[in-house]
Amino acid sequence: MSYNKPLPELDDVNRPFWEAAHQGRLCLQKCSDCDHVRYPVSHVCPNCLSYDSEWTEVSGKGEVYSYIVFHQKYNAAFEGDLPYNVALIQLDEGPRMISNVTGVANDAVKVGDRVQVTFDRVTDEISIPRFTPAEG
């Protein structure tokens, strides 16, 4: 069955993020001028406005910064997943990401839990970064 949930729309700015994810690496932009590691993906550094950045692989380790569980259907494509969680993940390298915690029951996740990135291959081109519980 084809994947019917929203997918990223690739362009010149976000393509490296999603290509790396499809290869199992979490890569973020690091500003070439001020070293700020940023997310979400942007063509410009929100810290110093530099256009120059390099893609850098981060550890994919972090913690659950906040955590919610959807029971209401907002988008029909997710109806079969209800209830499902969405988490705000604090990466060890600084940025925060919206994602999901997988491989564990919704009620077993707590704010502050350590997590590790994992990549969910949903199409031939796209793997979505999600997080699983990790030790330390």
Add this chain to the structure above:
Amino acid sequence: MSDLRDKCAIVGVGKTKQGKMPGVSSLMLSVEAFKRAIDDAGLKKGDIDGLLTMPGTSSPEASLNYLRVGEALGIDPKFTGSMTMGGGTAGALVQMAVMAIEAGHATTVACVFGDAAKTGGSRFNRASGWGDSWGIWGMYGAAANSAIAASRHMALYGTTSRQLGEVAVACRRHASMNPDAVMRDPITIEDHQNSRWIVEPFHLLDCCLISDGGVCIIVTSKERAKDMAKPVVTISGMGQAYTTRNMEREDWWYVPHQKEALGRAFKMAGMAPKDIDVAQLYDNFTMSVLLWLEHAGFCGVGEAGSFVEGGRIQLGGELPVNTAGGNLSESYMEGWLHIVEGVRQMRGECDARQVKGAEVCLVTGRGMTLNCSNAMILRAA
């Protein structure tokens, strides 16, 4: 900016019937609210030379709403425009009206909002996130953002769902005393706990309504206000603050800019939390009220959960909040009715729900995920 203290006043407020009104458009609601507001102020259409509007979610003209409303009202304003900051719009427009009046660009400004959101099927369910949409991870709707805030607040400070329920119960009790409110049947904490989950940690009764309705607020100089029909309600303090950085800001979830907006309003008015007799605090979700209480300084960081217990924010309590029922129970006019209720409390027009002797009211607004915030301090006379 402190020289804007006490320079302008709200002289007219108008609101339409609220709830569900099939066949009614956003434009019709805007026009009706305008007519009621000028009647309230004892003004004629020709006295209005400034028109500021907020498009409804169901307004097809969107940000050109000021043109559509202006044409329907037959007005050629000296000063006009539309702004779209969700629940942060009403306060921002009233404050813009004050600035325009004091700068000499207009004398009397009508701020207008109408939305057939209920009838139009607006679900407030879009996914946030520029660039890669958060919908990729299933994060949709307005509730999710405030739920993120509530979940972390609970984890850090031990805030409970029952404490959130205190806000819902207070708003509903107040709505039960407001003949114009949409949801008037009193509820208990148990009702709140037993209502279905929307986005944990939010139950249904943590969430505001979706409503049809219109609201208009008329601002003029304090000098002119003295000659108008109703008791003068002075704008003593105002402040705004925003964050656009979202996840780039570590404390984004806590909407820390709200504290700046409140601080500016208190400073302009030369007042402190102890001076506030009644507060209309923007309540898209119950959690938002807790954050306002902390940011305003009515209690310390992390203490709002226990602050709202024991009826403290109910009529008869130390700080009555959302005395008309708020977005949660009166009607979801995205904060416009919070200003109307603030004005009516200052006029002493609120009958059973009147806070006796109230002379100072705090009104706050917040909108667009967690981005936009503003505060005003209204004073009787």
